[in-house]
Amino acid sequence: MRTIGAPLAVLTATALSLTACAANEGTSAAPAGGDTTAAQTSTLSGTLAGRGASSMSVAQQTWIAGFQTANPGVTVNYSPDGSGAGRESFISGAVGYAGSDRALKDDEMGAGKFAGCTADSNALNLPVYISPIAIIFNVEGVDELQLTPDTVAGIFAGQITNWNDPAIAATNEGVTFPDAAITAVHRSDDSGTTENFTDYLHQAAPSVWTEEADGEWPAGFGGESAQGTAGVVDAVTNGVNTIGYADASQAGSLGVASVESGTEFVGPTAEDAAALVDASPRIEGRPEHDYALELNRTAEGAYPIALVSYALVCETYQDAATAELVKAYMTYMLSDEGQAAAEEAAGSAPLSSTMQQSLQSAVDSIS
Template identity: 50%
Template structure:
């Protein structure tokens, strides 16, 4: 399969070692059968979500113990870029922090043919509100307050709305710099989807991949946003929790409680959310319940997908995709991502559904 020019300079997340002959049969994903998996060789090419980057490093490091002859190249260009490259035929799969939209689903049918597309929710992680405010180590924020900050309506850290959430904190008059993503981003879509669901009277920008409000500062991809928050006192932004580093992280009001982002709290929201209706058999897109009031649930959650074809044109590509994604959804693979990125392992029910999609991957026109 042709590799797009955008993959020049790709971050190569490599699972490679001594060259092995392809068996002509897809390798098992992991677990107890991994040691007896037929050995493959070749390269699988993907691009997309930068939030997935740490997890991809965990997956490829673990996968090398299963298939040392396979290289997985993943370019963290952002979800929108990854989907575009995949739909144009430039990569074998996409990583995306948002499921395909209706127009993209039509393009996916052209890309993948009659076999259709799979969307596997392989990575579940909270989106943290990261902030840089020396002397304030614990911060509570209600939904409307968060929306006000990111629309530019709330401009200082001692604003009455913030002090109402933090009556015991010594909040300074430092100006707020709200930092958003400059690129087309699935993390932005998840964050704005949350704002639209919980504070519709304040946030009128909708659920969008490109930031809609002409205020604050911007950073490219997850790393650029985090760097912007780190460099500016009074700054706040949104990023996958695995990328928060040394930045402080706010608690979010859910019901009557303030909930910190955690893998467990993110998984609880996903477990209680239905699948999007009207999609294909192997499309496992989830309709997240952002306005939950459930105890211990954290609603600013990112469900990141792997998107690919059920039927690939090339037999070798089908075998590699089946092998790699079989590992990703396995218990071993999910633990590798959790260790590397702090993500929440998918539930047994979701794993069974995802494995059904992986098992269906084949080759042919």
């Protein structure tokens, strides 16, 4: 977990500055493209506005700081007002790019639908940020936990209610579980984390979890609710014999379960979460360089519970200066340095080199 997590203090300090534009200063980030002299020679200038998902707000601020260090003449502003607000602003042309916890749907796509793009241009969905979602637990006397998809679904659906249930014991040989009730904690607010978690349950355990994926917890499934990621983590930490789900970077000292994926049990490591993206097919019928994905949460060996956030951009921009800034900023996001910086600051899982190369080809096609 230390390889994908960031200290909570760092995350908190960073989050305090999210609504302000990042300063055009810094000392450690290398320039986009790996040219260590670019900070002195870059002629790129202008202001780029972005808006959208709060899930990647820490990563965005980290990317902005590194990019602006390499390009002192550029200011990038990102307002983390939520995925829906980001999509609306991108469609209306109010921002040059947006962040979204889901790709644009088929009926949202199409030439002529985006005010900032040319009339013959569609949008591109680029999966730039992967955030593993951990199943966190606080169970007396238990340090490690392995769960099958059906068991996870049974616990959160309220069908498995005691920690000494045979279904739990079956995949945890040698572990002594207390004869105690399970307190399963879920989000009380509408969240991308819940939508991705319930999508996993529906795909991996459809006979148990019969509900479709949704950002709101289904009524009648019981459990304890808490507001936001911090609320779930606090409830699991301060409760007794509790279990919940949250961004892996926020798990802290809590136990983190491994889940069955094919013939093995995997945890929310960066490598296994990135494997989910690589194993997921692109949605058919989209533009050549669009990378909207159908997440395959049953892929062998991949960690199946992760949130994938997209950058929404134009194929062709009406304003050439905006296109230049978008291409340069997206290139920095996708670079080894950009992905590593986000991993350190936000606990995200870096894209695989294969996916980086594919997305860079998409960015290169922007005009």
